[in-house]
Amino acid sequence: MNNNKKENIQLYSYVGSQEVFDSVDLKFTGYKISKSEDILNWIKKTAQELINDSVIATFIINENHELLINDRHSEHVQCAGGKNVISAGEISFLIEGKDKISISEISNQSTGYCPKPESWKFVNEVLSKLEIEYPNYFTVDFDFRFCTNCQTINLIKEHIFECQVCGNDLDSEWNFD
Template identity: 35%
Template sequence: MSPPGRRYGYVGPPELRQAVVAGTEGQVIRRAADLDAWTAAAGQDGEETFTFVVGPDGLLRLAPRRSEHVACAGGGEVLGAGEVTLRRTGGGWRADQVSNQSTGYCPDPDSWPAVAAALDRAGIARPRGVHARAGVPPLRALSGEQRGPRGRLRLRVLRRGSSRGMEPRRVSFLGSSP
């Protein structure tokens, strides 16, 4: 049985999808040890930003930052996609920033529960604001900096459309501060 959530098909340039080579999708991260081994083999340490997708199986897949999301996904559908900045801490891995910026898949904010579940499953602490449940506040309420009971939440909302009917298209969670 596959995880619940909307599936996003690739909507980017066809030549990028055609260039995907079978078997070269992003590194599957099932647990923190997978991330440790992969980053060590690549000579990465500390903090790094990656391209990510959440596959239809609900698993997190990572690739180097400037990789195409469609290549990371092996050309298939995803439950979420974007960029994630991961940092190794004394207690394990932490996602400091997560975005849904993928022009190939254009996931909307409804993808956050799938992203949160994939991070949780992999044992990667997620930033406050990346929710594992539906019902995230309306985007217009999240635009800019908002002060909540636990500090400031910094978000960037990119909009598309006329000034009257502007629709949020991408939301970047930029982190929180006390």
């Protein structure tokens, strides 16, 4: 019985709209990143436009602890092929010179999965294997709560646990399970 490691890993299933879920095209799931050169290949392959030497992408970490990225305008559930994730958000790459790449910003902003800031632990584990410079923690981290009254997903700002749509009190703990 060596399940200790598994028990500590929270899986996030998709919590967004059914309409978006139904539109997932498995041909356009995320591009797997196992080393920093993969990011440069993805930028070329998908003809990403660099703005101020940077490109922003959607990312997810899948259940196999792999980093997958996709165009920033695509949904996280698309990137994940409809599957569960262990983290998700947005990631910014900075490209200096011809091929020096680093991660300048990263967040857990995904209203499709609403991952906890604590999922950083697994993001860190995956990024540490890419041989790339990256921030010590999410540069922007979000706390998500579900409003049980009006069924909307809220982003908690300034520790105010009140639904931005109906004013209902929100749970103090993460509540998407």
